[in-house]
Amino acid sequence: MQEDIHATMVAIGDRAKQAAGELARTPTEARDAALRAAAAAIREGREAIAAANARDMEAGRAKGLTAAMLDRLHLTDARIEAMAKGLGDIAALPDPVGRPLAEWMRPNGLVIQRVAVPLGVIGIIYESRPNVTADAGGLCLKSGNAAILRGGSESFHSSSAIMECLRKGLAEAGLSADCIQMVPTTDRAAVGEMLRLTGAIDVIVPRGGKSLIERVIAESRIPLFQHLEGIxxxxxxxxxxxxxxxxxxxxxxxxxxxxxxxxxxxxxxxxxxxxxxxxxxxxxxxxxxxxxxxxxxxxxxxxxxxxxxxxxxxxxxxxxxxxxxxxxxxxxxxxxxxxxxxxxxxxxxxxxxxxxxxxxxxxxxxxxxxxxxxxADGGEFGMGAEIGISTGKLHARGPVGVEQLCTYKYVVRGAGQVRPG
Known part of the structure; x- marks a missing residue:
């Protein structure tokens, strides 16, 4: 079983890496079309999502989840609509990819520009909040990043139903299904495998309880956007x-x-x-x-x-x-x-x-x-949604939205300049 999970995660990582390269070159219009189509699919599939969520809620109550955890798990009609609206809001945001962050000219005539580019592949590990599936998938897509989503066992059926809507959105826009993938198992070993995919995943975003985040911090070989607690x-x-x-x-x-x-x-x-x-x-x-x-x-x-x-x-x-x-x-x-x-x-x-x-x-x-x-929420900050809140001080701090899911590269334009000896 362990070998099967390892092979599954390596294959998911390889597909995500390939999709990320293609997605970085995808025009804004295609990414926005996929987001709008996914929003429509969520609205059309609200009954299926609610039914899947009811299964998770029943299992959660039987498992003895706290009232707070059940609240995070529960998808009311209003929360399902909020997911759909959130995807539409993300689609309406300016494209963060390719925007010039700074530009200057050197005395030798070289024009240097710092330009926003996608991070690549983002892995999101979360527990009982199924709405993270839509928020994280949508934000990654908008920012030109491929996403690997690993939801918790508590929200597996809800997240799977939402993931189906995201797949429909990608297909309708002509984008690869590998742009957003969901780990197809609730086995905790998949988390460990995911944290070791250094050649495929560029950053990990854990969202959940203290024990999950402590585990990710301890085991990850990949850079993190994270906060341990919200005190x-x-x-x-x-x-x-x-x-x-x-x-x-x-x-x-x-x-x-x-x-x-x-x-x-x-x-x-x-x-x-x-x-x-x-x-x-x-x-x-x-x-x-x-x-x-x-x-x-x-x-x-x-x-x-x-x-x-x-x-x-x-x-x-x-x-x-x-x-x-x-x-x-x-x-x-x-x-x-x-x-x-x-x-x-x-x-x-x-x-x-x-x-x-x-x-x-x-x-x-x-x-x-x-x-x-x-x-303290990316949606309330006008970011459309957030993939999480980072309390670190490197790269991203506070709500992590589409702009924070980009890094940058330098583009230098010349006219035949060579560096003197």
């Missing part, structure tokens, strides 16, 4: 508007607690602990959120549980939040940089100076002022 913070400053703070905090935590942009720790300036903290804590508790706080927060409401040191560095991905009172923006920044994951952190304040101090001080891929951390 996101919202800091309510001493100059925060109370009503704004209440709305932002409840949205940042409870809109969808299981996503990586959900706030996990709330920091509150001591100067407004008496006025803002009780109302915000009450809002969270009444929304069904478990609150774990420091001693000041515990004193606000008897339902607040005592926070431990581990809570400050925990990604709950659930309706749980840790709350700490701090002495101003500098302590808030220090806390974020010590316990956070360099993902997404927000400040709520009417003080412009405090806002700038926070925004420049936190070492985060995304820093927000007076907005919910749940805006």
């Amino acid at each position: 996101c913070h919202t800091y309510v400053d001493g100059a925060a508007d109370l009503e704004m703070a209440r709305q932002i905090v409840i949205n940042a935590k409870m809109r969808r607690p299981g996503i990586c942009g959900a706030t996990e720790t709330l920091l509150v300036d001591r100067n407004v602990a008496g006025t803002h903290l009780p109302a915000i804590v009450k809002d969270l508790l009444e929304a069904g959120c478990e609150v774990r706080g420091d001693r000041t927060t515990e004193a606000v409401d008897e339902r607040v549980l005592a926070a431990t040191e581990d809570d400050w560095s925990t990604e709950y991905l659930d309706a749980i939040i840790s709350v700490k009172v701090v002495d101003g923006v500098d302590e808030a920044v220090a806390h974020v940089n010590r316990y956070g994951s360099r993902h997404t952190d927000a400040i709520v304040t009417e003080d412009a100076e405090a806002a700038e101090r926070f925004l420049s001080g936190v070492d985060s891929a995304i820093a927000l002022h007076n907005a919910s951390t749940q805006f």
Whole structure:
């Protein structure tokens, strides 16, 4: 069986490499046509997708998946439509391939241009979110990259149904089916094989839980776009508007607690602990959120549980939040940089100076002022969709959209120049 998986993955990699070379030369119109056709296929096949998702949901409940994991797995009518719309939005984006990034002329007359080109083959490894199949496949196609998708066993039937729609889109546009391939097995050995395809895959993007990403980081021989955790913070400053703070905090935590942009720790300036903290804590508790706080927060409401040191560095991905009172923006920044994951952190304040101090001080891929951390999303950034969020500092940081899925090359045009001896 291991030999079969090895052979399967090598063959997938070889086909992807071949397709990537062809795709890099494919005109924008063909790639956009494939995306629009795939969007239409998703809308036409929504019943089949929903039926496949129902199988995955039933198996997930039987397996004992948490409510947060089931939420990520579930494809409602609205989420199926969002996938289709996302593909259409990606098609409408400007073509990132071939765009000039810089141009200059040397004294000897050479014209040097830095031009965006596809990365090549992108491998995406993900768990329970079947919508990643459409988002990742669409973004790779738009940016001229071949994609190898390896979804988790929890979402296998849903992802397979979505993959069928992507294949229809490719076929209708006259593009090779090898431009987007899905690993046809749920065997975990396929992940290990994928991480060793150094001659075929140019970058790996893992999307999933901490254990998956830790495994990919430890085993991959291929460069990564990744974030390990989304330990996101919202800091309510001493100059925060109370009503704004209440709305932002409840949205940042409870809109969808299981996503990586959900706030996990709330920091509150001591100067407004008496006025803002009780109302915000009450809002969270009444929304069904478990609150774990420091001693000041515990004193606000008897339902607040005592926070431990581990809570400050925990990604709950659930309706749980840790709350700490701090002495101003500098302590808030220090806390974020010590316990956070360099993902997404927000400040709520009417003080412009405090806002700038926070925004420049936190070492985060995304820093927000007076907005919910749940805006940490490529679609919300106008990227059409995202393949993931990277907290690294090399090549791509923050939401990874079509532009970030390109590298560049230098094109030099001359008129017979030779380099003097």
